[in-house]
Amino acid sequence: MQQLPERNLDWPIAWDAVVEIAKSEGCRLKAYRCPAGEPTIGWGHTKNVQMGDEISQQLADKWFVDDLQEFAAGVKRNLSRQASPNELGALVSLAYNIGLAGFARSTVLKQHNAGNFRAAARAFALWNKVKGQEHTGLTARRAREAALYLAGNDEDLPLMPQKVEDESNLTVSPIAVSGAVTATAGLLAGLTGLTEQGEAIAAALGVDPLVGFAIVAAWTGFTALRNRAKQRNEGWA
Numbered sequence: 001m002q003q004l005p006e007r008n009l010d011w012p013i014a015w016d017a018v019v020e021i022a023k024s025e026g027c028r029l030k031a032y033r034c035p036a037g038e039p040t041i042g043w044g045h046t047k048n049v050q051m052g053d054e055i056s057q058q059l060a061d062k063w064f065v066d067d068l069q070e071f072a073a074g075v076k077r078n079l080s081r082q083a084s085p086n087e088l089g090a091l092v093s094l095a096y097n098i099g100l101a102g103f104a105r106s107t108v109l110k111q112h113n114a115g116n117f118r119a120a121a122r123a124f125a126l127w128n129k130v131k132g133q134e135h136t137g138l139t140a141r142r143a144r145e146a147a148l149y150l151a152g153n154d155e156d157l158p159l160m161p162q163k164v165e166d167e168s169n170l171t172v173s174p175i176a177v178s179g180a181v182t183a184t185a186g187l188l189a190g191l192t193g194l195t196e197q198g199e200a201i202a203a204a205l206g207v208d209p210l211v212g213f214a215i216v217a218a219w220t221g222f223t224a225l226r227n228r229a230k231q232r233n234e235g236w237a
Helices: 015-025 057-078 085-098 100-104 107-113 117-126 136-150 174-190 196-205 209-233
Strands: 028-033 039-042
Touching: 015 057, 015 085, 015 136, 039 057, 057 085, 057 100, 085 100, 085 107, 085 117, 085 136, 100 107, 107 117, 117 136
Parallel strands: none
Antiparallel strands: 028 039
16 A cells, blocks of 8 residues: 555645645655656655755655645635635645646636636646656646546556646647648648639639638638637647
8 A cells, every 4th residue: 555644734735635646746755856857855845855865754744744735825825716625635736746836827727717627627737748758647647636626536646757847838739730730731632622612712802713722721720720729728738
């Protein structure tokens, strides 16, 4: 059975959420470098940690309480809409991993405060990269946090990196790529034949039929990108 911190301490969030974070972070009593290279000790504690440090289990648990109190307070300061225990626990878990600055600018927070709870849950998945690459452990943790945010969940996951990259830019997201593919496919199709719509536009404007078709293809791609940008704003990766 995986180790957990002492339950009878002054935890600032629901115990189920503490368990969630503890299982995601794991506990080591000797300083180590997380997958992102950050010196870490205890339950994902990084403040003033140096390689070679060692602590007791009691101190690890105390620091965990202190850290969660700090992060819970920081999360609450950013909330304009009340959060349920599950929601707060998931939000604190996210902030604990990505930092309060990252949390403050996150789509998760934006959509939670707007009352778009399913969009907020989807947006957890935007925070899953380390050094430009998707990290499978982070992807799993984000899914777990989203489940906790909506209803609660519980399963073991590996130790987490303590330095997570910001939300990916829309231009390199699957949304933007699919939109670009749509636009490109439309333009390529225009080289092999004319659509009735393109011919109609060309006739109405008095231009070359290929120009009319290019207008149709470009508008199709623009519309796809605009719609996908809207989806991204709602938390889709």
